[in-house]
Amino acid sequence: MKIADAVQTLTVDAPPIRFEAYDGSAFGDAGAPFSLRLVSERGLSYLATAPGDLGLARAYVAGDLDLAGAHPGDPYEALKALGTWRFRRPTPREVSVLVREIGWRRLMPPTPPPQESLPRWRRNLEGLRHSRNRDAGAIGKHYDVSNRFYELVLGPSMAYTCAVFRKPDASLEEAQEEKFDLVARKLGLAPGMRLLDVGCGWGGMVRHAAKHYGVQALGVTLSAEQASWARAAVERDGLTGQVEILHRDYRDSPGSNYDAVSSIGLLEHVGVKNYPSYFGYLAGKLRDGGRLLNHCITRPDNLARALPGQFIDRYVFPDGELTGSGRIITEAQNAGLEVRHEENLREHYALTLREWNANLVANWDACVAEVGEATARVWGLYMAGSRLGFETNGVQLHQVLAVKVPESGDAGFPLRPDWQS
Template sequence: MTLLSRPTISIGDALSTLVRGDLPVRFEAYDGSAAGPADADIRLELRSERGLRYLLTAPRDLGMARAYVAGDLALHGVHPGDPYAALALLQGSLRLRPPAPTEVVHLLRGLGVAPLVPPAPPPQEHLPRWRRTVEGLRHSMGRDAEAIQHHYDVSNVFYRHVLGPSMTYTCAVYPDETASLEQAQETKYDLVARKLDLRPGQRLLDIGCGWGGMVLHAAREHGVRALGVTLSQAQAEWAGERIREEGLEDLAEVRHLDYRLVEEDGFDAVSSIGLTEHIGVRNYPAYFGWIRDRLRPGGRLLNHCITRADNTGRATAGPFIDRYVFPDGELAGSGTIVTAVEDARLEVQHHENFRVHYARTLAAWCANLVEHWEECVAEVGEGTARVWGLYMAGSRLAFERNEIQLHHVLATRTDEHGVSGYPLRHTF
């Protein structure tokens, strides 16, 4: 980084020229300048030139995320484990206008910075998509395994603090306004089991089983022989220990395995809870076709996944989510999911949206992160803990604003005569 000359404009003044209307927060910069109301409840502090370079050299939300994760941008007035209030205020009230190209040059000269060389990103950041080709084609087995490990092998201890005793990292189902997170997660598993009509002696395949919550529930509560598979070694080890602790070895098993390598078939039910987001839209036909081939005639599929609120937008996530949270993750509208399921010759029986439940789930996870902040920082470092607070609070806001949703799609495999075995009315 070189200096063209002594700055002729402050960072605070530069920001003020780009804001439409009033700045809803207080902004303070390392050059001593400020903008916005002095008595604002939320205060943003830009602590270093590196932070400014992050903001100026990265697209969309990535620059702010980099500066925040690295500690160069601080949020005062909210806890880093739950910056929801700050995000809601900024998204709801902050209006920035795009500067003209000549204005960009003027501002940069006024700030005294050039050339704008991007700083190295924080260590928590994953490679950009174009550089991941060295790991294999998108959604190849090797690349999928690396992406899953980036997100899920953070630390079982960390996840235990954030997720709670259930170790369930998917949307809960709240039976009422007073239910706790643990009650809501148990309600979710019970609902999935009832939608699948699980009965003693049946066989369940749970794809992307996480820490084994559905496998354990199916075996313990319904006497089902349940097999779960996950690409996370840490998850598989945790689940195996839980199975042994509960004495369910005869009914439950979790393998560290890509679902595409499962050789068994003839399952009475398949549950896919939070995996479709990692599959890739182009791979839906192969994915649901693979599931159909693993079901016996009359068998059921319950697909639980985050979806877009429409079926027309881009499936890829923004740069922050893609590089810090879900590498290669893709979201499609629920209509796209239903179409893919039906095109795989599975009969859709029921379709349900749990959007508001996921907003509540994320709020509960943020509360857990705040409560256990010191332990989480000690376990994974402050940068990673900041990533999770930012990601979960931002996701909560997206669910509340109906930018993303969460859908269950229940389907059956019919036999050669079109018989599905599904009752005249739902029984769940």
């Protein structure tokens, strides 16, 4: 049996894209804008031994599976079409025939691409999930890739979180500036205040707050590469003495009685079971009347399993966990914080990812030279897939604003939000 014949047998209706295999077989419209090409026997083994997104990812990252007609830096349109391809479950007899046709030799799992992290059970042998050492390793896996690579993909803002677009055609830099400013406005920042930014990344929030709001700011990141880049940016911006960047776990942030705490893209790495201690810790950093802004990716409900799919866990965010905004609000309230406002910015994240993919395409050769083609393919795939997820409400992005209410009960908020401009 030819490979394309086997795939066609399990396909429901006409495929949305053409399928081609290394044995010369094919099916689907020859004029389709995209073709899924299985180019090697190893690719077949990847697909056969790890059904689902992990096998597809392994074959694609290794170059054994290709999406012809799509740029590897932005396979969004191809993934959108591929997502409409429907398969049926094979019968036991069909499974037997397929195994016989594929051959036992091809059912031996090939070595995964080097970009893949160990499976969770192996990582569990090396330390408890979200222990300090394991968190440091997970953060390093994703964020210590290459500062130059991030510059090429993220652009001058070096902001690796959802931007806020005042209009759909706003530039990425305008949208990232608006995101930082929205956070600053929600926190009510003013000259002389003290801001703690946990998970500060490359220092975009603390530098914006210092330059435009006159605050004293401390940024904390667990990534050594981010800390190094951020310190240089602080010096370049002439903010030394007003902004400090520390390379350490957020749980080791120094100081107390901060006027405001921002957490932009950190909670995804904390672990749902650690939410009580996370919010309790940050509440303890605030003065009475101080505000906390939590900005993170969420699920559309509070029932789904927190752990991500295999591709995201192995190739993108090891040990990352997501839950719904309701769980986040509950844990913030249980830590003694009063939640004053929340909003969902998922459409904005889809637009942000669109721009990151465009940057990756525009700088493809430089990105490949910096990190290798396989890693660049991981990024193109994950960002395009994530864009689809935000567009279709598979994932969301919530900002939750809370305050540490003093005994007087005066939260210091206006009767109506004053941060919407």
